Amino acid sequence: MTAVVRATGVRRSFGAARVLDGVDLSIAPGEVVALLGGSGSGKSTLLRILAGLDPDATGSISVPREHAVVFQEHRLLPWKRVLDNVRLGVPGPPTRAEDALAEVGLADRARAWPAELSGGQAQRVAFARALAREPRVLLLDEPFGALDALTRLKMQELFGRLRGRHGFAALLVTHDVEEALLLADRALVLADGRIVADLDVPLEHPRAPDDAGFGPLRRRLLDLLGVPLAKR
């Protein structure tokens, strides 16, 4: 199968600091790839480049037009009601947006203002906004990072369900090893401006952190990320 996302030799510097130094990456249709890395390793920079938000990067990048981005913050327009936020840039009648809103369980909040939502609800709307575009690829920049632990678990479960139904490919930027192992088919580790590890996650869905095989993979990833705790 041909890759739906392909990037080769991606480079990006901020002044003298070279953040990305020749990143190669490809994502197959329907594949969920987690991108891990320490703080400041450039994983968000790479996602922004793939999303077409960074004109100063070099390298060859191919991302389908049907892509959508979910950020760590919901980034809903505060002056548009929830449904109008989801409809933003989606032509035609609002049925697609309504369906997307229903899928994240917020059909009854369509007329609310974003400021009236809780953090978890707002992030669900942000997912609905992405879904309404019927994307072939979702680009997710720590989408659960700003949520409390319980809400995060619920959102991860929701993501798994949506993925099963829509079959989109996704690049999930995260610093949470557990999250990567719960959701992704493959985990990449970014360090020193390059992809230093590419790890398959051959676990059955739905997954749980106490599944057999979860522990060793977790230790392996932490090891790759240079966490000393895992070296015992």
Next chain:
Amino acid sequence: MTAVAVEPSVEQAAAPRHKARVRWQRAVSPIAILVLWEAAARGGLISADKLPAPSTVLRTGWRLAADGTLGAHLLDSLTRAAVGLLIGGTLALVLGAAAGLLRLGDDAIDPPVQMARMLPHLALVPLLIIWVGIGESMKITLVALGAFFPLYFNTYAGIRDIDERLVEAARTCGLGQWARIRHVILPGALPSLFLGLRLAIGAAWLSLVVGEQTNTQNGIGFLMMEAREFSQTDIVVLGLFVYAGLGLLSDLLLRAVERRALAWRRGLKAS
């Protein structure tokens, strides 16, 4: 999550009662001042030549309104204010938007405007008289100048202060340049635009007062200057009342429009 859902309704129930009480309280001192004034004038403490009683002013107002004098002059003043505000406001919006949106516009427009801002525009009257004469165009120019600066700066700042992350999110939703201006930048700058418009209207009235005191044949300012020559203090005070009323009324109107246009901010306050 339930707490958030419940909160707004609680606020809505509590807010009107609270507001009504505050409004009622705030009316007490102005009324007290009026009553004291009236009493002092009737008791002979203040001579009628210096400051007539409020009731006298009101009676004069009624008389002038009944014979059509007040209405005619008011219309002249309003026309000046409206035309000046329209010209100055349009210029401010266009130039402010150009400077806020385009780098070239910023470089070309903002420095001279910043320099001109330092000139007190009311001090330009002598120069304006030389340039455009003492007629109607001088008054309108003065109003336009007064309205221009506050609206320009607030348009500029409103556009510049928009959260770049929202613009970015709109881009990832496939919105082009014009769609981004329409859906993100314009509504995002709207609170600033309203603030600028309110300041602009205030500056417009002020400019009007000053402008109408120089060689005018009509308008509220003329009414006052003429009355001063005949020592008709009641008409002078009436003119002041009319100016104050105009300022108050325009502010109330604009606030009502603002409340409707910025309804989304209520949600922001409630949460």
